[in-house]
Amino acid sequence: MENKKNIVWLASYPKSGNTWFRSFISALRNKGEVDINAISTEGIFSQKRGLEEYLDLDADEIPVSKMDHFKRISFNHQSNTAVEKCFVKIHDLYSISKIDHQPIVPEESTFAAIYFVRNPLDVSISMANHDGKTLDESISKVICNEQVHLVRFGKHAHDQFQQYLGSWNMHVESWKKVTAFPVFFVRYEDLKNNPQDTFTRVLKQIEYEATEEEIRSAIEATEFEKLKSQEAEFGFREKPKACKSFFNKGEVGQWKVQLNQEQTSLIKQFNEPMMREFGYWED
Amino acid sequence: MFKYFALGMQIQSEFEIPGLFPFDFPENDDIVMVEFGTVPDTLQNEILEVKPFSTFNEREFIFHIPEAAKYYITDGNRVLIEPLSDNLDEVLFYLYTGVLATVLYQKNILPFHVSGVVLKNNTVLLFAGHQRAGKSSTSIMLQNRGYLPFTDDTAVLQVSNGHCYATSSYPIIRAMERTLEKQMVYSEEEITPKIKEGFKFGINFHKKFIPEQLPVSGIVFLSEDGDEVTISPMKAADAIKLLKFNVYRKQWVHGMKKELLEFQTISQIAQSKLQFFTAKRPWETDSFESLAQAIEDQIIHQIGK
Numbered sequence: 001m002e003n004k005k006n007i008v009w010l011a012s013y014p015k016s017g018n019t020w021f022r023s024f025i026s027a028l029r030n031k032g033e034v035d036i037n038a039i040s041t042e043g044i045f046s047q048k049r050g051l052e053e054y055l056d057l058d059a060d061e062i063p064v065s066k067m068d069h070f071k072r073i074s075f076n077h078q079s080n081t082a083v084e085k086c087f088v089k090i091h092d093l094y095s096i097s098k099i100d101h102q103p104i105v106p107e108e109s110t111f112a113a114i115y116f117v118r119n120p121l122d123v124s125i126s127m128a129n130h131d132g133k134t135l136d137e138s139i140s141k142v143i144c145n146e147q148v149h150l151v152r153f154g155k156h157a158h159d160q161f162q163q164y165l166g167s168w169n170m171h172v173e174s175w176k177k178v179t180a181f182p183v184f185f186v187r188y189e190d191l192k193n194n195p196q197d198t199f200t201r202v203l204k205q206i207e208y209e210a211t212e213e214e215i216r217s218a219i220e221a222t223e224f225e226k227l228k229s230q231e232a233e234f235g236f237r238e239k240p241k242a243c244k245s246f247f248n249k250g251e252v253g254q255w256k257v258q259l260n261q262e263q264t265s266l267i268k269q270f271n272e273p274m275m276r277e278f279g280y281w282e283d
Numbered sequence: 284m285f286k287y288f289a290l291g292m293q294i295q296s297e298f299e300i301p302g303l304f305p306f307d308f309p310e311n312d313d314i315v316m317v318e319f320g321t322v323p324d325t326l327q328n329e330i331l332e333v334k335p336f337s338t339f340n341e342r343e344f345i346f347h348i349p350e351a352a353k354y355y356i357t358d359g360n361r362v363l364i365e366p367l368s369d370n371l372d373e374v375l376f377y378l379y380t381g382v383l384a385t386v387l388y389q390k391n392i393l394p395f396h397v398s399g400v401v402l403k404n405n406t407v408l409l410f411a412g413h414q415r416a417g418k419s420s421t422s423i424m425l426q427n428r429g430y431l432p433f434t435d436d437t438a439v440l441q442v443s444n445g446h447c448y449a450t451s452s453y454p455i456i457r458a459m460e461r462t463l464e465k466q467m468v469y470s471e472e473e474i475t476p477k478i479k480e481g482f483k484f485g486i487n488f489h490k491k492f493i494p495e496q497l498p499v500s501g502i503v504f505l506s507e508d509g510d511e512v513t514i515s516p517m518k519a520a521d522a523i524k525l526l527k528f529n530v531y532r533k534q535w536v537h538g539m540k541k542e543l544l545e546f547q548t549i550s551q552i553a554q555s556k557l558q559f560f561t562a563k564r565p566w567e568t569d570s571f572e573s574l575a576q577a578i579e580d581q582i583i584h585q586i587g588k
Contacts, residue, residue: 053534057348057381069349
């Protein structure tokens, strides 16, 4: 049976606008209404629960040698049974599985990917808040760390599978190299500075029909301060324990006042090619 | 022939099934036969749901785990297994965790996603929650405090004369390595990797297994929330939603047309003479010991004397 290509991957390094875009899609689908604790996109690539429901298995009891194969089977099923495009968040670096030597995501059910890219100098600040780390830790242990994973294999169970992240540069580059399906890159800074045009362009690229007014309404519903105030009032179930507030500041160019020269240089040293590619080098 | 008892069912097999509890019973009409054979390619009757590894209707179920085994379950009384691997432990593993639940569905009995321990008054306290909520870890920490295991991961709950009774599944507790490091009850010989390369380990408790139905004195719904362990009583009306969430393999309810059974079973349990609680713990495994302490102080001392 030929697979339906319904999946649109919402790919990004963490803290780059992924949750904002998921909220935007949710608002588009719900006539301009969004509840951050009921975002109506179709899950997260690393989440175990979806796989467990589709495959009728306990994810923690799948042999490692079958894990990546089973994940692809699960997403193929999700795509084949979907009545519209499935928006699935993914933080994994795009790679070939070390277990079965196939691409980590099922290309056969992929329509496209949207890759959210954000200046790593600002990402480092958001990530420090998100992880409850210092700026130096966020920079050395994540943004500039080629070996970093989200959710390490451990002795206790997590709701998510381990995700290989790598340094910011490696992550962006990995998705740049994809040829099996279209990957549409969108800069966080463009979403912030010119939301109507940027969201409209992205929707057009993935062939998602929405009127100008619907897009405007969804953008208004998902303004940063509105999402932040929802979190303040009701909490946000995706917020990590170490993080005081998931929606922290979301500003462009915070690094100019928060990072020192040494921190800026270190990030630039490790991430030059993609910083240049996306216009962050001369900022 | 080998004979076993699991989830209230008498199981007869032509080969040994080491994870089940051996139990002798006379010949009768209510036996589940487990055999090796060739699983058909499709169901005999109309297919109601097709999933990657499962195809089923009300009375037939084909479960196909690639490179492990195929299983054909029919009429709540027959399981045909076609191994696709030489690893019999893996082949039988899926029998314990999924196939037996399918047999129950076909028998019009819903299993629940619970673990539990036996209290001093010979009643059972059950722990319900999603995968990884900490059901097994909570049970093991209470076993460290002297309570006997009753069941792990699944149980059958049935109401009779207004009282809720539980029947255990099989004598294996599946636990993560971190939990095993803290357990003080089982020897190394009783602990084995559950499935090759898998994350969980199995603790065998055949010697402590209780096949008889026991009355349930309480169900504790586990969740991760907040900065400290908190226990709260819960009204039966509020427990209905959580009971529904904790039906084992609840994704089969619709495809097997068990909506009415689900409604009836949950209503009966909610109205029976047992107490419901919520137990919240911070999201870290170290909190299981304090959770067990809180459950003992605030629940067991109240209902389990």
